[in-house]
Amino acid sequence: MWTWYKLLIFFYLTTEIWMEKQFVSRRGMNLQAYSTGNFTDLERTRFKRALYKGHYCRTRGCCEDRNDDCVTHFYEANAMCYCDKFCERENSDCCPDYKFFCQGDNLYQKGCLRDGRHYEEGSVIKENCNDCTCSDQQWRCSQQVCLVRPELIENINTRDYGWTAHNYSQFWGMTLEEGYKFRLGTLPPSPTLLSMNEITVTLPSKIDLPEFFISSYKWPGWTHDPLDQKNCAASWAFSTASVAADRIAIQSNGRYTANLSPQNLISCCVRNRHGCKGGSIDKAWWYLRKRGLVSHACYPLFKDQIFNNNGCDMASRSDGRGKRHATKPCPNNIEKSNRIYQCSPPYRVSSNETEIMKEIIQNGPVQAIMQVHEDFFHYKTGIYRHVNSIKDESEKYRNLRTHAVKLTGWGVLRGAKGRKEKFWIAANSWGKSWGENGYFRILRGVNESDIEKLIIAAWGHLTSSDEP
Ligand SMILES: *[C@@H]1O[C@H](CO)[C@@H](O)[C@H](O)[C@H]1NC(C)=O
Ligand SMILES: *[C@@H]1O[C@H](CO)[C@@H](O)[C@H](O)[C@H]1NC(C)=O
Ligand SMILES: *[C@@H]1O[C@H](CO)[C@@H](O)[C@H](O)[C@H]1NC(C)=O
Ligand SMILES: *[C@@H]1O[C@H](CO)[C@@H](O)[C@H](O)[C@H]1NC(C)=O
Numbered sequence: 001m002w003t004w005y006k007l008l009i010f011f012y013l014t015t016e017i018w019m020e021k022q023f024v025s026r027r028g029m030n031l032q033a034y035s036t037g038n039f040t041d042l043e044r045t046r047f048k049r050a051l052y053k054g055h056y057c058r059t060r061g062c063c064e065d066r067n068d069d070c071v072t073h074f075y076e077a078n079a080m081c082y083c084d085k086f087c088e089r090e091n092s093d094c095c096p097d098y099k100f101f102c103q104g105d106n107l108y109q110k111g112c113l114r115d116g117r118h119y120e121e122g123s124v125i126k127e128n129c130n131d132c133t134c135s136d137q138q139w140r141c142s143q144q145v146c147l148v149r150p151e152l153i154e155n156i157n158t159r160d161y162g163w164t165a166h167n168y169s170q171f172w173g174m175t176l177e178e179g180y181k182f183r184l185g186t187l188p189p190s191p192t193l194l195s196m197n198e199i200t201v202t203l204p205s206k207i208d209l210p211e212f213f214i215s216s217y218k219w220p221g222w223t224h225d226p227l228d229q230k231n232c233a234a235s236w237a238f239s240t241a242s243v244a245a246d247r248i249a250i251q252s253n254g255r256y257t258a259n260l261s262p263q264n265l266i267s268c269c270v271r272n273r274h275g276c277k278g279g280s281i282d283k284a285w286w287y288l289r290k291r292g293l294v295s296h297a298c299y300p301l302f303k304d305q306i307f308n309n310n311g312c313d314m315a316s317r318s319d320g321r322g323k324r325h326a327t328k329p330c331p332n333n334i335e336k337s338n339r340i341y342q343c344s345p346p347y348r349v350s351s352n353e354t355e356i357m358k359e360i361i362q363n364g365p366v367q368a369i370m371q372v373h374e375d376f377f378h379y380k381t382g383i384y385r386h387v388n389s390i391k392d393e394s395e396k397y398r399n400l401r402t403h404a405v406k407l408t409g410w411g412v413l414r415g416a417k418g419r420k421e422k423f424w425i426a427a428n429s430w431g432k433s434w435g436e437n438g439y440f441r442i443l444r445g446v447n448e449s450d451i452e453k454l455i456i457a458a459w460g461h462l463t464s465s466d467e468p
Helices: 002-035 040-055 098-102 150-158 177-182 235-252 262-268 280-290 352-364 374-378 393-399
Strands: 069-075 079-082 112-114 117-119 124-127 130-135 138-143 161-166 315-317 325-326 347-351 364-371 379-384 403-416 420-427 439-443 454-456
Touching: 040 177, 112 138, 150 161, 150 374, 177 374, 177 393, 235 262, 235 280, 235 352, 235 364, 235 403, 235 454, 347 352, 352 364, 352 403, 352 454, 374 379
Parallel strands: 379 439
Antiparallel strands: 069 079, 112 117, 124 130, 130 138, 161 379, 315 325, 347 454, 364 403, 364 454, 403 420, 420 439
């Protein structure tokens, strides 16, 4: 068996050497023909190298029939040469390696083509989230479900679902499972959290809720725009810090408007030990109550969570009068204020749409837990509703999908099929390039993606010492 194989290789090598020799001698004449022309030394060297390598059609790829675009630069002749079948006419303008490389009678033609390029056997290229290997002249690709699915984008954008989808480059190349694993990061709510009593806001029962409400219009400068969690599965920390920051600013009447540090939570909340691998919001709120957070400016996000050891760089201790103070300076050279911000125990708001609206307009943005489906990653603009697709329903990902976001307002607009649709305005934590400047709108009053299932809020913990 082995001898046979070696023989074959030997035969292959000798054939190749023989063919190249033939080629050189044939082209040798041409070299003379061209020598009257003006060639730089570099070009001559290239020419000689190209003769040996003969990589024209091998790089460009071969084409069937006549194809005038199937052309590459034959620089030693300062001309173009062709790799389509048509080049074999009487006055051949085929590339030197056309016969050897493109003609089917060459038994030893190996490798694969892609986008007109030739790849050696065993080459691996990435096709979105899948690895494709060139094997026996064919690309064999892994069969993972990718996070970005062009056919899903196409389906959403060609139908009237009320929202449009986008091919996000930051998601390209990830598998769907990686999307669920790295871009969300809130554990399903614990029974304790779910059994919390709902608090209803006592507002004059006849309060007129406006048709539109946007927190940042009512409290300009006091609410905080979305950050980017990148591949850190910590929406538990981003949404909690953001809701707490908004509420502390609102309840302090604008005295404390700093954004709070999700990194402080990620690195220091030992009860959520997994940090960027997911956490629970009740533990995040526990930390805000018991330990408190510094500002985002004081403890900014790490550039790259994966390569940071994520040790905690901040600590606080009580002054015995109900306030806590940082025991370390800010872990950066710019921000000096390491003030600690705390919150009351969190409370659950009713799932009733009207109650949620009252809570927001009265006290500020709230935290909402939602189920994320694969189409949600593609959201660009409009009023989101989940669009079913086959692969999405695979049970495998069920427990990975919980996400925490911040509801900041609501409205009514014409949506799908020209109908008037009620929506929430929500802040995500996928940066400002995602969705509507980092925000999204989602159907309101129908528990879309469980968005109304669990609504959480808290009060800023402001003591008399916080007064001016
Ligand atoms: C070589 O180049 C020179 C100047 O660049 C030009 O005058 C001459 O005609 C060229 N010769 C040929 C054969 O193209
Ligand atoms: C989507 O974006 C990626 C890179 O960001 C690109 O390579 C790919 O071709 C795009 N796909 C579609 C269908 O537009
Ligand atoms: C929600 O609460 C309001 C009063 O705040 C009530 O009128 C309405 O019927 C409730 N809706 C549901 C679905 O329970
Ligand atoms: C929302 O939907 C989820 C899942 O279907 C369900 O468990 C929850 O009770 C619903 N909540 C409301 C308020 O309808």
